[in-house]
Amino acid sequence: MTTRFADRFAACARENRPALGIFTMAGDPDPATSTAILKALPGAGADFIELGMPFSDPMADGPGVQAAGQRALAAGQTLNRTLAMVAEFRTTDSDTPILLMGYYNPIYIHGVDRFIADALAAGVDGLIIVDLPAEEDDELCVPALKAGLNFIRLATPTTDDRRLPVILKNTSGFVYYVSMTGITGAAIKSHAAVGDAVKRIKSHTELPVAVGFGIKTADDAAIIGRDADGVVVGTAICNAVLGSLVDGKATAGTVAAVTTLVSGLASGVRRARA
Amino acid sequence: MPLSGANSLRNGPDEDGRFGIFGGRYVAETLMPLIRDLEAAYDHAKTDPEFAAEMADLRTHYAGRPSPLYFAERLTAHLGGAKVYLKREELNHTGSHKINNTLGQILLARRMGKTRIIAETGAGQHGVATATVCAKFDLPCVVFMGATDVKRQWPNVLRMKMLGAEVRPVTAGAGTLKDAMNEALRDWVTNVDTTYYLIGTAAGPHPYPAMVRDFQKVIGEEIRAQIMDAEGRLPDALVACVGGGSNAIGTFYDFIDEPSVAIYGAEAGGHGIDVENGHAASMTGGRPGVLHGNRTYLLQDADGQILEGHSISAGLDYPGVGPEHAFLHDMKRVNYVPITDTEAVEAFQLLTAIEGIIPALESAHAMAQVIKLAPTMGKDQVIVMCLSGRGDKDVETVGRMLGMIE
Numbered sequence: 052m053t054t055r056f057a058d059r060f061a062a063c064a065r066e067n068r069p070a071l072g073i074f075t076m077a078g079d080p081d082p083a084t085s086t087a088i089l090k091a092l093p094g095a096g097a098d099f100i101e102l103g104m105p106f107s108d109p110m111a112d113g114p115g116v117q118a119a120g121q122r123a124l125a126a127g128q129t130l131n132r133t134l135a136m137v138a139e140f141r142t143t144d145s146d147t148p149i150l151l152m153g154y155y156n157p158i159y160i161h162g163v164d165r166f167i168a169d170a171l172a173a174g175v176d177g178l179i180i181v182d183l184p185a186e187e188d189d190e191l192c193v194p195a196l197k198a199g200l201n202f203i204r205l206a207t208p209t210t211d212d213r214r215l216p217v218i219l220k221n222t223s224g225f226v227y228y229v230s231m232t233g234i235t236g237a238a239i240k241s242h243a244a245v246g247d248a249v250k251r252i253k254s255h256t257e258l259p260v261a262v263g264f265g266i267k268t269a270d271d272a273a274i275i276g277r278d279a280d281g282v283v284v285g286t287a288i289c290n291a292v293l294g295s296l297v298d299g300k301a302t303a304g305t306v307a308a309v310t311t312l313v314s315g316l317a318s319g320v321r322r323a324r325a
Numbered sequence: 326m327p328l329s330g331a332n333s334l335r336n337g338p339d340e341d342g343r344f345g346i347f348g349g350r351y352v353a354e355t356l357m358p359l360i361r362d363l364e365a366a367y368d369h370a371k372t373d374p375e376f377a378a379e380m381a382d383l384r385t386h387y388a389g390r391p392s393p394l395y396f397a398e399r400l401t402a403h404l405g406g407a408k409v410y411l412k413r414e415e416l417n418h419t420g421s422h423k424i425n426n427t428l429g430q431i432l433l434a435r436r437m438g439k440t441r442i443i444a445e446t447g448a449g450q451h452g453v454a455t456a457t458v459c460a461k462f463d464l465p466c467v468v469f470m471g472a473t474d475v476k477r478q479w480p481n482v483l484r485m486k487m488l489g490a491e492v493r494p495v496t497a498g499a500g501t502l503k504d505a506m507n508e509a510l511r512d513w514v515t516n517v518d519t520t521y522y523l524i525g526t527a528a529g530p531h532p533y534p535a536m537v538r539d540f541q542k543v544i545g546e547e548i549r550a551q552i553m554d555a556e557g558r559l560p561d562a563l564v565a566c567v568g569g570g571s572n573a574i575g576t577f578y579d580f581i582d583e584p585s586v587a588i589y590g591a592e593a594g595g596h597g598i599d600v601e602n603g604h605a606a607s608m609t610g611g612r613p614g615v616l617h618g619n620r621t622y623l624l625q626d627a628d629g630q631i632l633e634g635h636s637i638s639a640g641l642d643y644p645g646v647g648p649e650h651a652f653l654h655d656m657k658r659v660n661y662v663p664i665t666d667t668e669a670v671e672a673f674q675l676l677t678a679i680e681g682i683i684p685a686l687e688s689a690h691a692m693a694q695v696i697k698l699a700p701t702m703g704k705d706q707v708i709v710m711c712l713s714g715r716g717d718k719d720v721e722t723v724g725r726m727l728g729m730i731e
């Protein structure tokens with residue numbers, strides 16, 4: 052198993068702070084700018100990276116992430132290009148954990164075994180595949196774990212104590228708690244309920260628990276990061292890219308729009324438990 | 326001899342919701358507990374005599390079943406071959422087979438204590454059938470419909486609104502059925518506690534494909550009894566159109582293990598199978614993939630991105646198909662054939678002119694296959710076609726194509 056996730060969560064725990072995970076859509080708004088964003092993330096304060104694999108039909112995503120995926124696909128992004136981006140990233144960064152996040156069909160079409168081999172060769176540490184629940188573990192999860200790729204499962208407010216063991220069984224790296232029943236970019240309904248849920252999951256597993264969906268600002272990151280081992284920000288990043296575009300094209304300010312946001316979020320996680 | 330036991334092609338789905346390699350439960354974790362609850366609720370309802378009695382009563386007194394099996398005499402003479410019978414699903418309440426399914430699912434939603442209903446619709450027939458049962462059972466209803474379809478099927482949009490449903494146009498993608506389904510799934514994930522997703526076709530995550538089939542299989546069961554009455558034997562061929570595949574599987578299911586019955590599914594051939602992204606014939610022109618909760622045949626590019634597809638018929642304009650059809654395709658039990666927009670419109674005109682029946686553009690695809698098939702068969706042979714819906718909603722689209730509207 053690749054150990055970058057375990058190492059990074061342990062390092063953040065030693066600093067008594069949550070890890071900051073940043074989601075960015077591969078290929079948004081174009082391959083070169085997206086690669087530049089990816090490479091700039093660790094320096095801006097991202098502790099781990101979720102690289103989105105764009106898909107034509109992102110059923111669990113809100114308008115912000117949907118639009119980012121559409122921009123990427125329109126600019127010609129493919130799964131091979133996304134894998135190549137990771138390989139390129141690894142030429143300058145060998146420590147920051149990266150997972151690929153997306154939907155199953157492009158992987159199925161690429162070929163599961165070939166995808167796992169390509170992902171490992173590129174330097175990918177884990178996968179989050181939204182439409183592969185525990186019931187479909189034989190498809191990708193089991194072979195990925197066997198090959199040494201972390202398979203990070205989503206737990207949600209509907210995952211009760213009876214179901215938690217089912218989803219934790221083949222989970223590794225960390226557990227991703229989805230802060231609400233909803234799509235990416237929606238608002239967290241109750242911070243207290245998220246904290247309680249994180250504690251509940253931690254009573255079932257030794258794995259770190261990161262929280263995503265609905266975290267937009269440094270304050271959100273600080274509040275949620277009090278209980279969680281990690282916080283993940285995605286839609287706000289996609290929206291920062293969008294806000295920097297002129298006529299749909301990247302500008303000189305696009306990478307900076309993201310890094311400025313990430314720096315602010317990084318300060319948020321550093322005061323979560325201060 | 327009918328096939329039986331392990332040789333039966335009616336053994337699916339297995340406990341994982343699979344028909345061969347197709348089907349499954351490819352949904353976000355948020356929905357998973359609910360899908361398991363739905364499966365349990367449906368398994369219980371299936372064997373509950375009270376549920377069966379309620380369904381039977383609604384079918385008879387509300388939907389108007391059994392629907393007639395009509396011998397299309399002039400059509401038969403015109404085609405000069407096999408005798409053509411039409412299973413008149415368009416005479417059901419709300420004008421299509423969709424009511425068979427919405428009646429079953431609304432009873433289930435009530436049993437599960439759900440207080441809000443959502444649905445996707447393409448042609449608007451499923452939306453109307455859902456809005457109808459929601460009016461009857463006093464439940465709030467939201468229907469997602471692609472913006473393109475809202476325009477081309479506006480009479481059904483008005484019907485849904487009058488029935489008290491909220492129609493939410495979806496502008497993503499090509500604004501057709503696939504996009505409506507994405508948006509319905511997003512709503513469902515958000516409102517999972519209160520909301521029942523009433524899927525309109527035999528597709529989606531398990532248990533929907535099997536459940537919708539079970540609610541629609543009454544079509545084939547009635548055909549069997551009616552054709553035995555009329556002809557004293559089984560038909561030689563069955564024909565139905567295939568969007569997601571609910572009227573087709575409902576028509577076919579009772580006959581799948583009868584080797585003497587040839588079965589044809591008419592897919593949307595749009596501008597032609599060779600036109601890239603110009604058709605919606607997922608089995609003729611697609612390959613297996615995973616979308617909307619199931620593995621099935623999908624129109625997609627080399628990178629696994631789903632194509633929008635095209636059909637003149639909003640109800641067939643979907644890049645996938647239900648998993649049981651994918652299985653029957655691979656088993657070579659059902660012959661899935663593409664029908665172009667032009668062929669469908671010609672069939673629409675023919676049936677209207679010589680039988681006085683205006684078919685839905687979806688059903689006109691089945692008619693076009695009958696037009697090809699009947700002349701190749703003997704006069705002593707029998708074809709039964711499912712006339713899945715009436716064409717009132719399509720008169721404007723066809724009228725425009727024929728230059729009848731300024």
Ligand SMILES: Cc1ncc(COP(=O)(O)O)c(C=O)c1O
Pocket residue numbers: 421422447448449450451525526527566567568569570571572573639640641685687688713714715
């Ligand atoms: C009249 C009619 N027939 C057929 C269909 C296609 O659906 P299915 O393949 O599920 O029967 C529709 C869908 O809107 C319809 O309205």
